[in-house]
Amino acid sequence: MAMNANRIWRDPVFRLGLLFKVALVVLLVPQIQQAWFVPFVQHAIAQPSLDPWSSFLAAGGDPMAYPYGPAMLLAHLPGTALGMIAAALSGSDYFTGMGFRLGLLGADIATLYLLSRLWPERPRLLLWLYWWSPIALYVTYWNGQTDIVPVALVLWSLLLLRQYRVGLGGVALGLALAAKFSMLLAAPFVAIYLWRNKRLRGLMRPFAIACGATALISVVPWLASPGFVRMVFGTPESLRLFDLALPLGNGLRLYLTPLLYLLAVYGLWRLRRISFELLIAAIGLSFFLVVLATPAPPGWYLWLVPFLVAHQLYSDRSARLLTGMFSALLIGMHLIYSSGASLPVLGLDPAPAIARLGALMSPHLHSLGYTLLVAAGLVLLVQMLRERVSRNDYYRIGQKPVTLGIAGDSGSGKDTLSRALAGIFGEHSVVHVSGDDYHVWDRYAPMWKGLTHLNPRANDLQRFNNDVLALMDGKAIMCRRYDHGAGRFTPPTLLDKNDVVIASGLHALHMQRLRERFDVSIFLDVDEELRRAWKIERDVHQRGHALATVLASIEKRMADSRLHIHPQRRDAGLVLRLAPVNAHQLESSTAMGQVRLKLVALIRNGTSHERMARILIGICGLHLDVQPSEDGREVEMTIEGEVAAEDIAMAARQLVPGLQEMLDIHPQWEDGMSGIMQLLVLIQIEESLKSRIK
Numbered sequence: 293m294a295m296n297a298n299r300i301w302r303d304p305v306f307r308l309g310l311l312f313k314v315a316l317v318v319l320l321v322p323q324i325q326q327a328w329f330v331p332f333v334q335h336a337i338a339q340p341s342l343d344p345w346s347s348f349l350a351a352g353g354d355p356m357a358y359p360y361g362p363a364m365l366l367a368h369l370p371g372t373a374l375g376m377i378a379a380a381l382s383g384s385d386y387f388t389g390m391g392f393r394l395g396l397l398g399a400d401i402a403t404l405y406l407l408s409r410l411w412p413e414r415p416r417l418l419l420w421l422y423w424w425s426p427i428a429l430y431v432t433y434w435n436g437q438t439d440i441v442p443v444a445l446v447l448w449s450l451l452l453l454r455q456y457r458v459g460l461g462g463v464a465l466g467l468a469l470a471a472k473f474s475m476l477l478a479a480p481f482v483a484i485y486l487w488r489n490k491r492l493r494g495l496m497r498p499f500a501i502a503c504g505a506t507a508l509i510s511v512v513p514w515l516a517s518p519g520f521v522r523m524v525f526g527t528p529e530s531l532r533l534f535d536l537a538l539p540l541g542n543g544l545r546l547y548l549t550p551l552l553y554l555l556a557v558y559g560l561w562r563l564r565r566i567s568f569e570l571l572i573a574a575i576g577l578s579f580f581l582v583v584l585a586t587p588a589p590p591g592w593y594l595w596l597v598p599f600l601v602a603h604q605l606y607s608d609r610s611a612r613l614l615t616g617m618f619s620a621l622l623i624g625m626h627l628i629y630s631s632g633a634s635l636p637v638l639g640l641d642p643a644p645a646i647a648r649l650g651a652l653m654s655p656h657l658h659s660l661g662y663t664l665l666v667a668a669g670l671v672l673l674v675q676m677l678r679e680r681v682s683r684n685d686y687y688r689i690g691q692k693p694v695t696l697g698i699a700g701d702s703g704s705g706k707d708t709l710s711r712a713l714a715g716i717f718g719e720h721s722v723v724h725v726s727g728d729d730y731h732v733w734d735r736y737a738p739m740w741k742g743l744t745h746l747n748p749r750a751n752d753l754q755r756f757n758n759d760v761l762a763l764m765d766g767k768a769i770m771c772r773r774y775d776h777g778a779g780r781f782t783p784p785t786l787l788d789k790n791d792v793v794i795a796s797g798l799h800a801l802h803m804q805r806l807r808e809r810f811d812v813s814i815f816l817d818v819d820e821e822l823r824r825a826w827k828i829e830r831d832v833h834q835r836g837h838a839l840a841t842v843l844a845s846i847e848k849r850m851a852d853s854r855l856h857i858h859p860q861r862r863d864a865g866l867v868l869r870l871a872p873v874n875a876h877q878l879e880s881s882t883a884m885g886q887v888r889l890k891l892v893a894l895i896r897n898g899t900s901h902e903r904m905a906r907i908l909i910g911i912c913g914l915h916l917d918v919q920p921s922e923d924g925r926e927v928e929m930t931i932e933g934e935v936a937a938e939d940i941a942m943a944a945r946q947l948v949p950g951l952q953e954m955l956d957i958h959p960q961w962e963d964g965m966s967g968i969m970q971l972l973v974l975i976q977i978e979e980s981l982k983s984r985i986k
């Protein structure tokens with residue numbers, strides 16, 4: 293990512309833009325900076341005080357001069373101080389304003405850098421869309437607003453959030469709030485994003501503490517200052533949120549902007565899981581709603597620019613056309629009706645000519661122009677809603693749980709694979725239903741003299757299927773557990789819905805109605821000698837059975853295994869067969885964990901295996917033998933070799949990048965064939981989710 297940032301600095305489009313912006317900094321003197329912002333910051337430097345707001349008012353300053361918090365002042369100090377030094381050396385106060393504007397150029401460059409880190413794929417297009425953005429050029433350099441500072445801080449916070457650096461991310465958002473309180477509009481969306489993603493829920497507290505503490509430390513000390521309260525809280529700007537209101541009689545008014553904003557917050561809350569991309573879309577849409585629903589000052593439109601850039605980066609030409617139209621209408625309107633800049637170095641001041649043009653515009657024409665602007669904005673907002681949300685892959689797949697069915701004989705590794713998969717999604721996001729919990733009787737029932745556990749009649753498969761289908765539909769179930777230690781059932785407990793449903797059991801793929809609903813159906817077809825060795829090891833040492841009992845049970849179950857368990861193999865989308873590389877290892881006294889295994893994977897859904905094979909060989913250093921079927925609908929891969937968990941993680945980033953946000957923030961990847969099975973299941977999940985989108 294940093295490489296793209298370096299590419300940006302070297303790009304002629306950046307360098308030309310920088311030259312152009314330096315020229316604007318030198319030549320343009322925005323009225324609001326000259327009349328308000330610069331005198332305030334200059335006073336804060338020349339007359340240092342812990343309460344610059346009261347000090348400025350006491351010196352006869354304009355109460356409208358600086359409606360911003362301490363963080364904004366902090367951002368303006370360096371440039372302005374430099375400018376004041378240059379002014380003192382040169383005897384021309386012009387440099388003070390230039391220093392102030394250089395500070396804004398710095399925030400502008402920081403914003404470009406942050407955008408290049410957030411969306412690194414197309415750096416050249418990003419330069420055209422942001423660095424030459426007409427709205428950004430107009431708001432920051434012609435109108436002279438300083439919203440670029442809080443916008444940069446919000447983007448910094450979002451980038452840190454995506455990197456899970458929530459402490460610093462909270463501080464950044466707290467500083468954005470302390471620069472301009474309106475940035476509070478973004479906070480509910482960030483909170484919902486952290487809360488709705490179980491993998492991120494634990495990050496919410498540190499983020500909120502860091503953000504709240506920073507905002508409080510940055511603002512509370514000045515709440516006792518009458519000057520601060522008057523200049524920062526008393527501004528008419530924040531009251532614009534209430535301008536759009538429906539009169540309901542008796543002085544009662546329905547405020548539409550807060551209403552629309554709250555509906556946007558609720559809309560995000562309704563989503564099950566929210567990707568970072570959806571978070572960005574939601575914040576951008578809410579800013580857009582607020583800006584369109586109020587007679588927003590030009591600075592508020594700058595809040596939209598990063599989100600319009602993201603929209604244009606990932607949409608087609610129509611998004612750029614619509615954004616261009618919206619920008620032209622916005623700038624056309626505000627050039628006439630908002631303050632601008634003069635060019636004293638060139639002896640130019642377009643203000644009188646613009647005022648004359650404004651005088652020609654009747655209120656009707658002004659309203660017509662504003663209506664056109666809002667109409668273009670609404671069309672753009674609807675396009676963003678459609679393309680950034682409704683068509684968002686994550687949005688379309690994320691609203692239903694991912695469901696996995698794992699069947700196999702006793703001791704074939706169903707629970708082990710279930711635990712390994714829960715390790716990469718995070719236990720917090722997985723609900724696991726085991727077929728053992730649906731045995732009709734406990735270990736001591738006399739029925740087991742006649743029936744084996746492998747007989748479907750010894751299991752309440754109807755309830756198993758209904759419960760799994762309920763979880764697939766996002767409903768909670770009541771379920772008892774079979775305790776293999778005691779051989780008894782535990783009392784039923786509530787099993788809540790979750791993002792990933794894993795249903796493992798002897799008969800998990802037995803019922804067609806259920807089998808067809810799984811995103812991935814897996815059959816563990818372990819080498820028989822290996823399975824016996826595993827089962828004996830486990831049943832004797834973990835479940836307390838006598839060796840003779842286990843051996844007798846294995847023999848007794850052979851018929852039912854062939855009759856009821858193995859037929860499920862033909863219905864599985866993914867058949868995984870673990871076998872010892874050297875069969876004699878099982879005969880010798882090799883410890884179970886030392887037996888080197890190979891994996892034969894039969895993949896039935898026509899997954900393109902070429903890239904997978906390349907990465908398993910290239911990144912994981914494995915030996916592969918790939919046998920596609922004649923019709924290309926199946927492929928059998930024999931995988932051998934040693935592979936470390938970190939290589940599995942790297943392969944996953946390459947093979948299933950789209951699933952990264954579904955995994956835990958610290959996925960527990962496994963070494964060896966277990967890790968390969970984790971990877972193969974993820975690949976099948978992605979294939980299945982793609983079919984959901986079609």
Ligand SMILES: Nc1ncnc2c1ncn2[C@@H]1O[C@H](COP(=O)(O)OP(=O)(O)O)[C@@H](O)[C@H]1O
Nearest residue numbers: 701702703704705706707708709826827830966
């Ligand atoms: N991939 C694997 N590698 C090594 N040992 C395994 C693997 N899968 C399962 N085992 C071992 O086999 C035994 C049975 O596994 P388990 O998951 O309980 O099977 P099941 O749930 O199908 O009855 C366990 O003791 C486990 O340690």
Ligand SMILES: O=C(COP(=O)(O)O)[C@H](O)[C@H](O)COP(=O)(O)O
Nearest residue numbers: 701702703728735745776779798835
């Ligand atoms: O065959 C199985 C199924 O479990 P699994 O597929 O996990 O082997 C077990 O023997 C029964 O659940 C009884 O358990 P226990 O023998 O503990 O009473």
